[in-house]
Amino acid sequence: MDNHTAAARPDGPHEYSTDDPALRVTDLCLEYPDGTDEQGEPRTVRALDRVSLELAAGTMTALVGPSGSGKSSLLAVAAGLVRPSSGSVSVAGRRLEELPERELAGVRREHTGMVFQQPNLLASLTAREQLVLAAHVAGARGKELARARARADELLAQVGLENCADRRPHQLSGGQRQRVNIARALMNRPHLLLVDEPTAALDHARSHSVMELLADLTHTFGLASLVVTHDTEFVPLADACVSMQDGHLDAEQATTASGRVAATVA
Numbered sequence: 001m002d003n004h005t006a007a008a009r010p011d012g013p014h015e016y017s018t019d020d021p022a023l024r025v026t027d028l029c030l031e032y033p034d035g036t037d038e039q040g041e042p043r044t045v046r047a048l049d050r051v052s053l054e055l056a057a058g059t060m061t062a063l064v065g066p067s068g069s070g071k072s073s074l075l076a077v078a079a080g081l082v083r084p085s086s087g088s089v090s091v092a093g094r095r096l097e098e099l100p101e102r103e104l105a106g107v108r109r110e111h112t113g114m115v116f117q118q119p120n121l122l123a124s125l126t127a128r129e130q131l132v133l134a135a136h137v138a139g140a141r142g143k144e145l146a147r148a149r150a151r152a153d154e155l156l157a158q159v160g161l162e163n164c165a166d167r168r169p170h171q172l173s174g175g176q177r178q179r180v181n182i183a184r185a186l187m188n189r190p191h192l193l194l195v196d197e198p199t200a201a202l203d204h205a206r207s208h209s210v211m212e213l214l215a216d217l218t219h220t221f222g223l224a225s226l227v228v229t230h231d232t233e234f235v236p237l238a239d240a241c242v243s244m245q246d247g248h249l250d251a252e253q254a255t256t257a258s259g260r261v262a263a264t265v266a
Contacts (some may be wrong), residue, residue, distance in 0.1 A: 022224030028087035030077060031046050058219060060218040060225040062237075062238035063244060064243050069247070080105075091191070113188065113223075152183070174203075178202065193225040198210050
């Protein structure tokens, strides 16, 4: 995989210097309790089975596979929301499994953006306020809060909603609400963008528009984006595609049109 001395984006100086990919998971296993067997012994189910994956900055990788194959579990571990049973996961060079909860939350806040299947927007807040909320809760005031509002307006323009900043969720279409969801995930200038079924509730035209937007933002901001999708029709918009089945990823290497490695599965 290509070595990068810095992953910098045009929206600010937030950088990390590393020869590592933006996301690296190695021999990742995740097991959940699954009741007891006939003898009353604890039983487990393995959601992820020795998964290894690397994602390069500036590339979008589609993650496909049937329901229950482990796709959402992989996103949860990559986001630091769930700790793996074994193996390692690194984001921007930080080993998540080695970090205490406070530092783990910091890495997630500084380096990772998440786009959920449902936008989960607060009904009483405008599109701009949805984006600024985290800064406000963190105690931003005065000039800092003004900068957050300015960034929110820039991102809303980036996703095509420059005229919708003062609208509340009920005044937005489903596709527009998902665009607010995407813009909100970019507020912290992440290096890694994790996206879970962004088109599940959208019609065909809006689905295509959202997937195109994700690809454009990935390349514009130099993100490493991992997008879970059931819409295989839109997979060609991604730089790479990996498939998951029963907790395993297909072994393959995908390259961009320029020949750069976008994703490697071991």
